[in-house]
Amino acid sequence: MNFNLNNIPSQKGRIAIVTGANNGIGFETTLAMANYGFKVVMACRSLNKAEKARVDILQKAPQADLDILQLDLSNLDSVKAFAKKFKNNYTKLDVLINNAGVLIYSGKKNNAGVELQFATNHLGHFLLTNLLLDMIPDHHASRIVALSSLAHKNAKIYFDDINGDHIKDREAVYGQSKLANLMFADELNRRLKKANKSIIALAVHPGGSASGLFSEMSRLKYYTFKILSPFILNSPASAAKPSLLAALSLEVQGGEYFGPQGFNEFKGKVGYAKRSDYSKREDVAERLWELSEDMTGQSFL
Numbered sequence: 412m413n414f415n416l417n418n419i420p421s422q423k424g425r426i427a428i429v430t431g432a433n434n435g436i437g438f439e440t441t442l443a444m445a446n447y448g449f450k451v452v453m454a455c456r457s458l459n460k461a462e463k464a465r466v467d468i469l470q471k472a473p474q475a476d477l478d479i480l481q482l483d484l485s486n487l488d489s490v491k492a493f494a495k496k497f498k499n500n501y502t503k504l505d506v507l508i509n510n511a512g513v514l515i516y517s518g519k520k521n522n523a524g525v526e527l528q529f530a531t532n533h534l535g536h537f538l539l540t541n542l543l544l545d546m547i548p549d550h551h552a553s554r555i556v557a558l559s560s561l562a563h564k565n566a567k568i569y570f571d572d573i574n575g576d577h578i579k580d581r582e583a584v585y586g587q588s589k590l591a592n593l594m595f596a597d598e599l600n601r602r603l604k605k606a607n608k609s610i611i612a613l614a615v616h617p618g619g620s621a622s623g624l625f626s627e628m629s630r631l632k633y634y635t636f637k638i639l640s641p642f643i644l645n646s647p648a649s650a651a652k653p654s655l656l657a658a659l660s661l662e663v664q665g666g667e668y669f670g671p672q673g674f675n676e677f678k679g680k681v682g683y684a685k686r687s688d689y690s691k692r693e694d695v696a697e698r699l700w701e702l703s704e705d706m707t708g709q710s711f712l
């Protein structure tokens with residue numbers, strides 16, 4: 412696939428939501444989407460951080476059309492309030508980029524007792540997407556984009572221990588949440604197809620990027636990454652490219668998965684990404700959907 416970001420026609424009149432728009436890959440995705448002409452709704456948990464990011468984007472792109480709406484994905488009430496506000500203030504949603512994420516396992520749980528990475532990375536986005544589905548025009552250019560990760564490859568869904576209380580390897584908890592992002596995109600796409608919709612859902616991973624997530628690492632790990640990052644990792648702007656491909660290319664199909672194709676898939680030209688066999692299991696994706704409905708208390712599609 413030869414995707415050229417310079418050939419994208421103006422997207423004026425179209426509306427996108429980017430979650431976690433204030434930092435890292437979400438910031439760069441928002442900047443690029445605004446440059447293509449989208450009105451971008453920055454869905455951020457901190458209004459102060461969002462406002463600062465908006466000022467930074469406007470310095471680089473003075474014509475950018477940016478709104479801010481508060482969203483804490485770890486809290487289902489906040490997700491519901493966001494969806495309600497969005498529906499009251501906008502007439503449609505053309506592209507939803509489910510970008511926000513928590514990388515470092517903290518052991519913390521949300522107010523419903525759900526581990527924060529699963530709650531934020533997966534459940535919040537599951538509910539947000541489904542609540543907004545009826546705002547999305549039934550068109551092939553309408554997109555729902557999930558940010559997965561290379562970390563999905565060693566992961567599985569721990570249905571008997573979704574909070575990861577008994578998992579010794581803490582990175583497996585992050586892996587589970589990113590696998591859930593990928594499998595949710597697949598399952599959503601299958602259900603959209605079954606409902607005869609033209610909207611497509613697809614997933615991407617950004618490779619490795621020295622973004623804000625790494626600031627939560629131990630100092631030693633952080634500085635090692637900082638020194639090595641220009642050689643092995645993507646800049647946040649390059650790491651945003653898979654999301655842009657998924658959001659903008661008219662050649663992509665629902666259920667596809669994109670990422671950088673260089674060494675170890677950390678950086679490089681964007682194309683089809685590799686995925687684990689486990690991630691292709693439709694029975695697991697369906698069970699995850701049902702579990703997510705139970706955990707959010709709502710049924711969809």
Ligand SMILES: NC(=O)c1ccc[n+]([C@@H]2O[C@H](COP(=O)([O-])OP(=O)(O)OC[C@H]3O[C@@H](n4cnc5c(N)ncnc54)[C@H](OP(=O)(O)O)[C@@H]3O)[C@@H](O)[C@H]2O)c1
Nearest residue numbers: 431435436456483484485510511512560619620622623624
């Ligand atoms: N960086 C990588 O190498 C890498 C690799 C694979 C996948 N990814 C994925 O790429 C996505 C973006 O990561 P990044 O590297 O750009 O990370 P980042 O710089 O840390 O940005 C994460 C964003 O998510 C937001 N967020 C966290 N918890 C939230 C919540 N409860 N509600 C709403 N927003 C919340 C953060 O808001 P605050 O600023 O308020 O914390 C921030 O805006 C994530 O989904 C991540 O899993 C990243």
